[in-house]
Amino acid sequence: MNRIKNSFNGLTVVKVLIYAFFGLFMLLPLLSVFVVSFTGEPTNLLGSLTDPAIFNSTLEKFKNISLDNYKRIFSGKGYFSALKNSLALAFTVTIIIILVCIPLAYGIARTKMPFKKTISALCMIPLIVPTFISAYAFIIMFGRAGWVTQIYNALGGEGMLLNPYSMAGVVAVQVFFFFPYALWPLVAAFKVSDISLEEASQNLGAKNWFTFIFVTFPLALPGVISSALLIFTVSFSDFGSPIVLAPKELNLLVVEAYREISGFFNWGGAAILTVVMVIVAAFFFYLQHLYTKGKNYGSVSGKPKQQKLIENKLLTRVLSGYSLFVVLIPLLAMLSVALQSVATTWGKDLLPSGYTLNHYKTIFSTSMGNIQNSIMLATGALVLSVIIATFVSYFVVRQNSAKLDFIASIPLVVPGIAFGIALIQTFNTMPLQLTGTAVLLIIAYTIRRLPYMVRSTMGSMRAIKQDIEEAAVNLGATPLTAAITIVGPLMLPGIAAGSVLVFITVIKEASVSILLAPPEWAPMSLAIFQNILRAEYYSAAAMSVVLVVLVLVLQGIANIIGKKQRL
Amino acid sequence: MGSVKIKNMTKTFGDFTALHDINLDIEEGEFFALLGPSGCGKTTTMRCIAGFENPTSGSIYIGNREVEKIPANRRNCGMVFQSYALFPHMNVFENVAYSLNIKQLNASNPIKQMGIYARLLTKRFGKYPDDLKKKVMEILEYVELENHAERLTSELSGGQQQRVALARALVMEPAVLLMDEPLSNLDQKLRHSMRNTIRTIQQDLGITTIFVTHDQEEAMSMADRVAVMDKGQIVQIGTPTELYSNPSTPFIANFVGTSNILKGTVEGEENGFTVVKGEGFLLRSSTKAKKKEVDVIIRPEHVKVEAADSVIDHATTNVIEGTVIMSTYLGSIVRYDVQVGSYQLVVDTTYSSGANIFEEGKKVKLTVDHERVLLI
Structure with a gap:
């Protein structure tokens, strides 16, 4: 008895609570989606535990288990073509991004190309902008009345240069707004590969291009493959650009799942699509994990190698021109949104017919609530994820809890739309009816962004030596008091860094907001999305600008905090 | 203050036997050294006394209390860590005051507890009661650091950090003082003067002290009695002169001084x-x-x-x-x-x-x- 009492201290209670949180709000929803994909109708697993009547009806449903839904995905057109299209989209985007990024990464890592700093800075833009805004920006540019289209027509082109409402449009948006995810790992890969090997190749008489293809590129290959797999998962899970751009006849898994749930309340269909999404995303994530685990990016040594940067004028100028083109498109897209937000009308001509601040007045008078909602929801998710992530990293680092480490990284592989569907399905009935409340929205945000927070808190937790904590216990503190008074304060830098990241990504979040947010709690992202659907482009633009500015300000604060920490 | 008794203590980690049948009888007020080469089990023995490890079998008494089931935070063993383990986000005063704060925390109602947490977590709300302040300053004077109370520990020299660690352990008036290689991070000259400081303080307070070291000179010059350990066992216990003139095995003869x-x-x-x-x-x-x-x-x-x-x-x-x-x-x-x-x-x-x-x-x-x- 005494022994049980000893081990049952405050920290154990916290650990149990964390497991319960993950179990209830992540594992149970995913499990219940999996069950529904077989039964074809809503199955209240939680209710089955509390209410015998529900339990019986669940048993009844289990008797009707069938593989019908699974047959549908592998036969016939609907779901199967959605899967096919989604895979094709992710595959195309991945290939193009890698091809686009190789020269760009090489230019940044290995040459003294002009405007290198500007180019690197501009690469940040795509990371700040949520994809549904960038998709919308592409409509302003390439749509029927877009200014790019007008220039194209003036130059003698027919129709549109690029139809944004098409597969090509979705591909283009994803390429120009996801490429930084691949760029920085590639730059790193080009930086670490051993220059002396290339010099050896040149010394043996090889031409420069020959050296690049047969020496430099193969050395950077692990980095290339790993970033390709990452891009694949990101593109496959993206909801923002397909929902805005994909036309009716273009089936994509994320869009299809959204329509099944929000349009037809087809639980079985949504469930099967969710299961397929999770499996595909998890598979590619696993591949990437497997691939990077074995390789340690070739010849990395502790000795800093002096790298000789290429100064060849022709090469660096070509590379610089090309890179500027790549980074200019996201910039122009954002400027287009900004211009639209101050335009009276824009569409007939190359430039707006007049300028006004009325759209901002409108959103600050009528949509102030959305801005407040965004900030409050993000703050809620932030507080929750700080608490959970701090304890999770404590258990993982101090008690070697590999199980918790694994569970906390599951959200990385679950696409937002899939997670949203799982939550709706699980919590839309008693005993825990949370669908349509801000609580569920905050929990969804928290779980989705927790991996970022955990990564950053775990880093600072690793830096705290065990004996500092033991000293506190030795001086009379219980493990929980030691965690609060010693470990917590020492983790603050990591928590601060993670917090900004969580806050920003929650404000940007589209899929979960669109699925789960009740009208009275609609955040900015949902408001923008609805404005775009309602073709209220000008207020959508103004709201987008406010959102991007908010994110920029937060990013700036984060940078200042980061610099202070280092001093 | 208390004696420390260890009876038939064994500690295994998986297949590895770290401690085998340890028996110690340390008297009240004694300065006792655990001496041995690295990996001999001396630190494990100390960690078992402090409560950071649980013995696989056997029992430990501090005073008349069997401590096996008492968690580390209630054993009242002041420990000086090898790395000192000073709290880097607190200044010298706050480091020393920590255990007193915790004591108050455990004796207060929830509302008062909030106030104590506030002064543990922030400097701005840190209002310390006068008696606590006085106690901390007294002990800081005792280790000659009264002028450094407001300093961050990272601004102190190695010897000063050592004294903060000592003061932090002493202020809680522990039943027994544990020191894990306390001099190993100091340079040669400082080590000599610190030896005298520690010995003087120990004599002055009459506090039972257990001292872990691999340096025979340190053990012989400071301790009343020394237990020499090897491969998880105690080889010989005795006063420094006994060990020197009557080593029980060639290992001790060689470890304690040079021998042919x-x-x-x-x-x-x-x-x-x-x-x-x-x-x-x-x-x-x-x-x-x-x-x-x-x-x-x-x-x-x-x-x-x-x-x-x-x-x-x-x-x-x-x-x-x-x-x-x-x-x-x-x-x-x-x-x-x-x-x-x-x-x-x-x-x-x-x-x-x-x-x-x-x-x-x-x-x-x-x-x-x-x-x-x-x-x-």
């Missing part, structure tokens, strides 16, 4: 002395041998070096012939390596200025008194 260890066979007894023969020597010892094959222990400073032609009275002392291989002048002493049969003996002789140093290759006579030849 020769293999010998007991030939018999003669005039009350035991006669031992080995390769290249025949020695008489006043030790009674317990077995036939023995280890002969001779301390370097108990040997005298004489010229090969000098006349020595065999009745009172042993004489061994040998050849000087190397002589090293070490200031106050001269150290010779002398070849005797297949052994190289180390001999330390005090050097007075103007005396002769025997050169390499010189034949010499070594003399050792009968009672200085130890058989184990």
